[in-house]
Amino acid sequence: MEDDVPGPAGPRAPARQGEQLPLEAGTGFRLSRLTRGLRAQWAQELAVVCLTPPQAALLRAIAGQPGLSLRALARTLGTEPMRAKRCADDLETAGLLHSAHRGDDRRPRRLTLSPKGLELADRVEILVRRQEARIDQVLGQELRPGLEKALAALEGLLHADNQGTAPTVEGAGRSTGNGAAGGDGAAGGAGGQAARARGRAPSLRASL
Numbered sequence: 001m002e003d004d005v006p007g008p009a010g011p012r013a014p015a016r017q018g019e020q021l022p023l024e025a026g027t028g029f030r031l032s033r034l035t036r037g038l039r040a041q042w043a044q045e046l047a048v049v050c051l052t053p054p055q056a057a058l059l060r061a062i063a064g065q066p067g068l069s070l071r072a073l074a075r076t077l078g079t080e081p082m083r084a085k086r087c088a089d090d091l092e093t094a095g096l097l098h099s100a101h102r103g104d105d106r107r108p109r110r111l112t113l114s115p116k117g118l119e120l121a122d123r124v125e126i127l128v129r130r131q132e133a134r135i136d137q138v139l140g141q142e143l144r145p146g147l148e149k150a151l152a153a154l155e156g157l158l159h160a161d162n163q164g165t166a167p168t169v170e171g172a173g174r175s176t177g178n179g180a181a182g183g184d185g186a187a188g189g190a191g192g193q194a195a196r197a198r199g200r201a202p203s204l205r206a207s208l
Contacts, residue, residue, distance in 0.1 A: 045127050098111070
């Protein structure tokens with residue numbers, strides 16, 4: 001995506017062949033700028049619970065899918081396995097999650113949240129729902145479905161580009177967890193285990 005340059009977003013100006021597309025008429029540029037802004041806001045909100053966006057995304061993913069392996073976690077977050085491992089190691093050192101091997105196979109680490117991790121995930125869930133409420137307030141019921149469909153299509157395009165295949169509508173509907181927001185998304189809501197126990201539906205929104 002193009003480098004960020006300050007300035008108000010103007011109306012889309014069609015470019016004739018041979019003309020340069022105006023910077024702010026580029027969808028990629030505007031998505032990139034929006035993503036960085038949302039990520040910065042999310043990082044500020046997470047500072048209250050002393051977490052970074054990647055750490056919060058990892059907590060949410062494991063809360064939603066207890067026993068997740070590191071490789072599956074990396075796929076969910078849309079990141080490299082080594083990055084997921086470093087983040088998981090940091091959270092385990094902080095006492096927020098446990099890792100264990102399944103049976104005699106010593107390779108896959110299965111990750112679950114500790115009681116302290118579950119409590120923190122619930123606090124993140126409050127922030128997530130507050131953020132979702134702000135987005136819903138701006139979009140309303142009319143615009144939200146269109147945004148969801150557009151995001152799914154773009155995620156499908158990104159996945160197809162990475163796999164070297166043509167995007168499909170069916171493939172576009174499968175979120176790889178990056179969410180709108182800069183590659184730090186996670187499947188399932190924060191505190192998924194505790195949320196189910198308390199009768200709250202986990203958030204479907206990825207961490208920004």
